Amino acid sequence: MGGRRARHDGPAPDGAPAALRVEPLADRPGFAVYGDVDAQTRPALEAALEATLEHDGDVCVDLAGVSFVDTAGACVLVAVGRSLGPGRRLLLRDPPYGLRRVIELMWGQPRTIEMDAR
Amino acid sequence: MRAAISRVCTGEPFRHEALLYLDADAYARASVRFIEAGLAADEPVLVAVPQSNIDLLRDHLGAAAGQVRFVDMRRAGRNPNRIIPWVLRAFLDEHPDRRVRIIGEPIWPGRAPEEVPLAIQHEALINRAFAGRLATILCPYDADQLDASILSFANRTHPVVSDGEQARPCASYTDPERVVATFNEPLPDRSAPAAELVFTRATLGELRHRVARFASRLGLADARAGDLQIAVNEVATNTVVHGSGAGRLRMWPEADRVVCEIQGPGHIADWLAGRLVPPEDSPRGRGLLVANLLCDLVETHTHPTSTTTRLHMRR
Numbered sequence: 409m410g411g412r413r414a415r416h417d418g419p420a421p422d423g424a425p426a427a428l429r430v431e432p433l434a435d436r437p438g439f440a441v442y443g444d445v446d447a448q449t450r451p452a453l454e455a456a457l458e459a460t461l462e463h464d465g466d467v468c469v470d471l472a473g474v475s476f477v478d479t480a481g482a483c484v485l486v487a488v489g490r491s492l493g494p495g496r497r498l499l500l501r502d503p504p505y506g507l508r509r510v511i512e513l514m515w516g517q518p519r520t521i522e523m524d525a526r
Numbered sequence: 527m528r529a530a531i532s533r534v535c536t537g538e539p540f541r542h543e544a545l546l547y548l549d550a551d552a553y554a555r556a557s558v559r560f561i562e563a564g565l566a567a568d569e570p571v572l573v574a575v576p577q578s579n580i581d582l583l584r585d586h587l588g589a590a591a592g593q594v595r596f597v598d599m600r601r602a603g604r605n606p607n608r609i610i611p612w613v614l615r616a617f618l619d620e621h622p623d624r625r626v627r628i629i630g631e632p633i634w635p636g637r638a639p640e641e642v643p644l645a646i647q648h649e650a651l652i653n654r655a656f657a658g659r660l661a662t663i664l665c666p667y668d669a670d671q672l673d674a675s676i677l678s679f680a681n682r683t684h685p686v687v688s689d690g691e692q693a694r695p696c697a698s699y700t701d702p703e704r705v706v707a708t709f710n711e712p713l714p715d716r717s718a719p720a721a722e723l724v725f726t727r728a729t730l731g732e733l734r735h736r737v738a739r740f741a742s743r744l745g746l747a748d749a750r751a752g753d754l755q756i757a758v759n760e761v762a763t764n765t766v767v768h769g770s771g772a773g774r775l776r777m778w779p780e781a782d783r784v785v786c787e788i789q790g791p792g793h794i795a796d797w798l799a800g801r802l803v804p805p806e807d808s809p810r811g812r813g814l815l816v817a818n819l820l821c822d823l824v825e826t827h828t829h830p831t832s833t834t835t836r837l838h839m840r841r
Contacts, residue, residue, distance in 0.1 A: 419738035419748070419755040446730045447763045476734055479760055479812045487807055505752045513819060514812060 419505070428452040429473075438468030438499070445474060445481035453481060457488045467492065468499040477507040479514070486511065489520035497522055539625075541662040542652055543693060544684035546669040546677065553579065553666055554586045556690035557629055560664050564627035565593055572617045574599045574609070575631035575666065603632050606641060606648040607818040610655045610801040618661055625660040633680075635671035641823060642676065643709040649683035650705035651797055679705070706797050713827050713836055719776035719787075726773075727766040733775055734759050737786065744779050746841055753820040754839045758786050760813035761835050765790030783822065783840045794828040 428449040429442040439456050443449060460467050469485070471477070477485075485507075489498035500507070500523045508523060547553040557573075561583070564571045573583060574597040584591045595617070603609045609632055618626055630652075632645045652663065667680045682700040686693050721740050725733045737758045741751035758775070765773040765788055773790030800814030818824055823838035 419734070419741065419752045444731050444734070446759065447767050448727050448730060476731075476755075476759070478763060479756075479816050480763075480809055483809045483812060487809070490807070505749075506756045509752065509756065510812075510816060513816060515806075 430456040433468060433470060436468050437463035437465060438470065440470035440473060442473035445477040447478065447480065450478075450481050450484065454484055457484065461488070461491070464496075466497045466499055468501060470501040471504060471507070472502040474507075475504050477504060477510075479510050482507055482510045482514070486515055486518055486521065489518055492520060496520070499524065538685075539661075540653075540656050540659050541686065542656075542684050543662070543664050543686040543688055544680045544696075545664055545666045545688050545690060546680065547666055547690055548670050550582060552690045553668075554582055556688070557583055557664070557666065558586045560627065560629065561587065561594060562590065564662075565590060567625070569625050569627045569662075570617070570621045571595065572597065572613075572626065572628045574602060574613050575629060576600045576634050579631065579666075599631055600634075603645075604641075605818060605821055605823050606632055606645040607800060607824050609648055610651060610798075611803055611815060612819055614652070614661075614663070615655070615803065618656070618659060623660075625662070628661060628663045629666065630663050631666045633667065633672065633676060635668050640714075640825070644823065644825065646676070646679045646683065647706045647709055647797070649679070650700075650702040651801065653683070653685070653702045655798060655801060703797070710827060710829075713787075713825055713834055716778060716785075719778055721775075721777040723775045724772050725762060725766070725775060726771070727763075730759060730762060730766075733762055736775065737777070740777050740779075741784060741839075744784055744841070746784065746839070750839060750841070754784060754786065754837070757817040757820045757837050757839075758788065760817050761788045761837065762790075764813050765792055765833065783838050785836055785838050787834060787836045789832065789834040791831065792833050793830045794826065794833055800824075 427443055428445065430452060431440050433439055438460060441453065445453050485498065492498060498521050500521060503523050545556050547556060561571050572595045573580065577598040577600060580596045580598060587594065597613060602613050614628060614630065617628065632648055633642060649665065665684065667677060669677060681687055681696050681698045682705055684696055685699045687696045721736060723733060723736050734755050737755045738751060741754050762773055762775065771791055773788055776787045778785045800818050803815065804811035817837060821837045822840045825836040827834045
């Protein structure tokens with residue numbers, strides 16, 4: 409299992425391997441991600457999100473095992489949040505600094521995304 | 527004066543005018559007249575100038591200042607590449623169906639020499655970024671204090687020039703791309719870098735790691751270091767995604783800042799890249815935009831086979 413990192417406002421602390429691991433959540437629709445999301449690994453995130461869209465209700469992405477998400481990755485998450493349809497939301501659990509920063513800069517506070525800083 | 531402007535600009539909804547002023551009185555007189563004409567026409571007014579000039583204009587405007595949006599250009603426009611998307615365009619987009627009026631002063635006496643060419647490129651690109659938009663932008667230049675070469679570029683980047691009393695079409699107005707190209711030169715030589723790394727798309731994680739370590743060793747605050755890491759990663763990603771193969775990162779510590787250079791294959795064909803906000807759902811076109819917002823200066827030299835970008839982050 410990928411370890412949980414203590415969150416702080418700053419850079420991703422270490423260089424994660426250039427692979428992304430995705431595991432379904434046991435208790436709700438969604439998945440946990442381990443690794444960094446960048447140009448190399450983004451397709452794995454997109455595939456996992458696509459598979460999750462078939463469920464009903466809110467979708468949860470646990471990002472505690474992610475230290476960095478680039479701007480294109482943030483864009484994918486925002487677009488998925490929008491595509492969920494009325495009444496459904498994308499819940500981002502424990503997003504890293506870079507993701508929170510870029511979403512706030514580019515999209516403000518999207519209605520269809522909830523970020524849980526925990 | 528207004529009659530003269532509308533005459534020289536007939537048919538063009540966007541007006542971009544330089545005001546060459548000689549002293550604070552002339553600055554205040556022309557600016558207040560411009561602002562009051564906007565307020566009288568019920569146009570939203572933004573004044574983005576250095577704080578000392580904000581204070582001057584507030585004094586002259588009195589109660590009318592309450593109807594004007596003020597932005598300190600020394601802060602908001604510290605990185606000139608940031609002004610089009612995050613200052614001007616943001617204000618226009620707040621008022622999509624109305625003519626707006628803006629005073630924008632991106633070049634002031636004492637502006638750092640390495641920032642001036644970028645501010646001139648910015649002035650040229652305004653003409654492209656807002657062509658057809660319902661806006662009037664007046665750009666004051668201190669004709670007494672600024673170098674003659676800066677003033678000559680004010681004449682090349684503005685279709686209309688005024689001395690505060692009389693506006694005239696500018697005969698030396700130059701195609702924006704030519705002005706931008708004038709400053710698209712190899713970036714100045716620097717000493718040997720304190721850190722260097724060759725990267726590919728598969729090793730962007732290592733690149734981020736190196737930037738974080740470098741920033742923390744130099745004592746950058748966590749949020750600044752995090753912002754630098756975002757910006758370097760975005761520019762590096764453009765290098766290895768749009769281009770191909772490998773890029774090179776070099777980093778220098780300086781007394782008041784950290785400088786990171788990303789060099790690699792690929793060509794920036796459109797200088798508005800990083801200054802236009804893409805449609806909400808577009809997956810691309812945000813990397814350079816974010817870097818421009820986060821960094822204090824973004825220097826670029828691009829040609830068909832290679833692009834070099836230097837990101838400055840103040841401590």
